[in-house]
Amino acid sequence: MAGKAAPLYRKVAGDLRAAITAGEYGSGARLPAEDELARTYGVSRGTIRQALGALRTDGLVTSRRGARRVVLGGGGARLQSxxxxxxxxxxxxxxxxxxxxxxxxxxxxxxxxxxxxxxxxxxxxxxxxxxxxxxxxxxxxxxxxxxxxxxxxxxxxxxxxxxxxxxxxxxxxxxxxxxxxxxxxxxxxxxxxxxxxxxxxxxxxxxxxxxxxxxxxxxxxxxxxxxLPGTVAFTVRNSSGSRAMGRSLNGS
Amino acid sequence: MAGKAAPLYRKVAGDLRAAITAGEYGSGARLPAEDELARTYGVSRGTIRQALGALRTDGLVTSRRGARRVVLGGGGARLQSxxxxxxxxxxxxxxxxxxxxxxxxxxxxxxxxxxxxxxxxxxxxxxxxxxxxxxxxxxxxxxxxxxxxxxxxxxxxxxxxxxxxxxxxxxxxxxxxxxxxxxxxxxxxxxxxxxxxxxxxxxxxxxxxxxxxxxxxxxxxxxxxxxLPGTVAFTVRNSSGSRAMGRSLNGS
DNA sequence: GGGGCGAGGTTGTACAGCCAACTGTTGTAC
DNA sequence: GTACAACAGTTGGCTGTACAACCTCGCCCC
Known part of the structure; x- marks a missing residue:
């Protein structure tokens, strides 16, 4: 009944995701540094980076070299698994x-x-x-x-x-x-x-x-x-460096 | 005019992407093992994994533990940067x-x-x-x-x-x-x-x-x-483990 | 007050190694 | 022949280290 043991980085990611959506970090707030997160969670920086990478592709945080990560306000649109x-x-x-x-x-x-x-x-x-x-x-x-x-x-x-x-x-x-x-x-x-x-x-x-x-x-x-029009909408998250989305001519 | 020096893993990713779209690996073909790629490119396995991770989020290849990576046929829909x-x-x-x-x-x-x-x-x-x-x-x-x-x-x-x-x-x-x-x-x-x-x-x-x-x-x-209807379509790539896409009720 | 400069902080990239989990295949036993 | 077991191959996960690139902020100077 215990289910599969989740990898460490998933636990960390889930934790941070929860903290963000719970509002512990407001929109635009800066996350703690990777080294600090690594210390508080007792894992290596690599594991923290894996977790943060997941949050980044989820569109919850930005990241750029030299600056702390910033929380992107969810904007209300919930993305689903x-x-x-x-x-x-x-x-x-x-x-x-x-x-x-x-x-x-x-x-x-x-x-x-x-x-x-x-x-x-x-x-x-x-x-x-x-x-x-x-x-x-x-x-x-x-x-x-x-x-x-x-x-x-x-x-x-x-x-x-x-x-x-x-x-x-x-x-x-x-x-x-x-x-x-x-x-x-x-x-x-x-x-x-x-x-x-x-x-x-x-x-x-x-x-x-x-x-x-x-x-x-x-x-x-x-x-x-x-x-039917007006019933559902699709939401997509997208960021520079990834190629997960496109637009194509409608040939047919 | 030389532009910025691209990181190693991007070069490798670009190389593999080109090889795949050029048809060197047909749809369903298995990629070489990470260790082998690391040897042929003369880089560490970590770098290869970073490159392959990019291809994976681009939806070009699958990956699962224990088995070689498999090329997912592009299906014709080109994704854009x-x-x-x-x-x-x-x-x-x-x-x-x-x-x-x-x-x-x-x-x-x-x-x-x-x-x-x-x-x-x-x-x-x-x-x-x-x-x-x-x-x-x-x-x-x-x-x-x-x-x-x-x-x-x-x-x-x-x-x-x-x-x-x-x-x-x-x-x-x-x-x-x-x-x-x-x-x-x-x-x-x-x-x-x-x-x-x-x-x-x-x-x-x-x-x-x-x-x-x-x-x-x-x-x-x-x-x-x-x-206008019939002029363009949007294409989105999506895989288990990522949360880049969703569907929402149309409240308004 | 405003602008330039530099030091320290932070993320990105790359390397090396280790073990666990899983897959596909081979070969054996019945 | 068929089911099962052992094995080699492969990716996932995690740690540790080092350096490079870049940003922020305070300080100093004007």
């Missing part, structure tokens, strides 16, 4: 909303060129296509069209159509997600979207496409989510 | 498009509560509001509404209204950008948007709001960009 972001159900619960949904269709099929490309499979390979409607407190907010490779799709196909969270179930069967590439844009609702979401065809929907891979780098899903 | 993402003009040029734009209005004013919040200023502080239309090859694709704190706004106000890139000019005056928090959603075009972009009022536009800060953590802009 990968797990919360990946699972609609977990995310909704973390926001105090009641997630729901129903599986409209689960169809086995053969990979089109596009699907094969994103799932790194040969064209024609067996895949599963799943169409779901997601709700918050009973109100439909999103249509999700996902393509799974066979081994994952079989698990999804066997699930209860009313199940709120596929993510939990997949995890229980040993399907792990570790990386995702998201593309976010706007697309007009088609007839099916309009029917399922209760909007008019042609209305602009917020679209998120993503390809997720497991820790070994194998694609586990290729998904396209369409949100 | 912070600088390219920040500047519309630089981004456009990097995509082979001709950026343009005109400054519609530059108005000094006093910070509203919202502006004061995002720029970390007292309400009523002097700020500048700038409205611009951005074009690609002469076609309007985006409306940009930015609020600057006084010291930055003064520089912008003095610029040529037809200048393609404010970013270059600001940089020349010592205004540096280092972090940004983006919020992406869909919003209906208002009358002004419709007029400037040549669409109908009520059409769904892709909206990106961002607050950017300098290396010391001081806000330097609070901006709201609205893109």
């Amino acid at each position: 990968f797990e919360e972001l990946r699972s609609f159900a977990r995310w909704a619960r973390s926001q105090g909303e009641e997630p729901g949904g129903r599986t409209v269709a689960v169809d086995p099929g053969e990979a089109t060129e596009e699907e094969a490309y994103h799932l790194r499979l040969p064209v024609g390979e067996r895949i599963f296509r799943v169409l779901r409607v997601r709700t918050l407190s009973g109100v439909p907010v999103m249509v999700e069209r996902t393509t799974y490779p066979e081994r994952v799709g079989e698990l999804v196909a066997a699930m209860d159509p009313g199940l709120a969270s596929h993510a939990d179930e997949l995890e229980a069967h040993g399907v792990l997600f570790s990386d995702a590439l998201h593309t976010i844009d706007v697309v007009p609702a088609d007839a099916a979207d309009a029917e399922l979401l209760g909007c008019r065809a042609g209305d602009g929907l917020l679209r998120e496409r993503r390809r997720s891979t497991d820790p070994a780098g194998l694609p586990v899903e290729w998904s396209q989510d369409r949100y | 912070f600088e390219e993402l920040r500047s519309f003009a630089r981004w456009a040029r990097s995509q082979g498009e001709e950026p343009g734009g005109r400054t519609v209005a530059v108005d000094p004013g006093e910070a509203t509560e919202e502006e004061a919040y995002h720029l970390r200023l007292p309400v009523g502080e002097r700020i500048f509001r700038v409205l611009r239309v951005r074009t690609l090859s002469g076609v309007p694709v985006m409306v940009e509404r930015t609020t600057y704190p006084e010291r930055v706004g003064e520089l912008v106000a003095a610029m040529d209204p037809g200048l393609a890139s404010h970013a270059d000019e600001l940089e020349a005056h010592g205004v540096l950008f280092s972090d940004a928090l983006h919020t992406i959603d869909v919003v209906p075009a208002d009358a002004a948007d419709a007029e400037l972009l040549g669409c109908r009022a009520g059409d769904g536009l892709l909206r990106e709001r961002r607050r950017s800060t300098d290396p010391a953590g001081l806000p330097v802009e609070w901006s709201q960009d609205r893109y």
Whole structure:
């Protein structure tokens, strides 16, 4: 029951994160020096730097050579862990909303060129296509069209159509997600979207496409989510030196 | 003209990045072990790990304990550096498009509560509001509404209204950008948007709001960009363990 | 009051080494 | 043949050290 022992640097990072969000360091305040943190936590400076590196990529603090680190006021927008972001159900619960949904269709099929490309499979390979409607407190907010490779799709196909969270179930069967590439844009609702979401065809929907891979780098899903306008927004943190975000021309 | 000497780990990272995008390691291929890379580059393992860490946060490779690193096929979506993402003009040029734009209005004013919040200023502080239309090859694709704190706004106000890139000019005056928090959603075009972009009022536009800060953590802009549907998409890379992205309820 | 200068403080980069945790493979036993 | 065990290979985590680059702040001078 003890769970895995967290590495030292994670404990330190969690501690500092808590201290910051609890307001012990106001927005713009300077953090203690690395050497001092190392002494107070009784660890080496390298470990402290690992912890601070995590806070930096989280966007909680700045850092530049020669000056103490500065706390960046969170700005209200909470960033979520990968797990919360990946699972609609977990995310909704973390926001105090009641997630729901129903599986409209689960169809086995053969990979089109596009699907094969994103799932790194040969064209024609067996895949599963799943169409779901997601709700918050009973109100439909999103249509999700996902393509799974066979081994994952079989698990999804066997699930209860009313199940709120596929993510939990997949995890229980040993399907792990570790990386995702998201593309976010706007697309007009088609007839099916309009029917399922209760909007008019042609209305602009917020679209998120993503390809997720497991820790070994194998694609586990290729998904396209369409949100009603005004329901959700995506937040992204970004800093110089990292290349985690981009903007692309919309060719199609 | 030699520019700054890049740190060792950046050279190594650049080298590996080039090798990967050049296809020397196909999608799914395994990278050489850290020790081997260290020998071939003649540096310590720590330096190699720093380089690989950069590639990992860029989403080019996976990594897990016990197994060699695996190349994640880029999937076609190119991620841009912070600088390219920040500047519309630089981004456009990097995509082979001709950026343009005109400054519609530059108005000094006093910070509203919202502006004061995002720029970390007292309400009523002097700020500048700038409205611009951005074009690609002469076609309007985006409306940009930015609020600057006084010291930055003064520089912008003095610029040529037809200048393609404010970013270059600001940089020349010592205004540096280092972090940004983006919020992406869909919003209906208002009358002004419709007029400037040549669409109908009520059409769904892709909206990106961002607050950017300098290396010391001081806000330097609070901006709201609205893109015509179908012109651009945003891409984000995301992996377990990092908290760089989120999804939020749209309260307003 | 303002500007220049220098000393000390702080983070960035790089090296070396050690052990633990985990993976993939090989080979053995049944 | 198949399941299991041992092993070598590999990355994660942590410590310690040294120096370089850079920032801040106080001091001095004007």
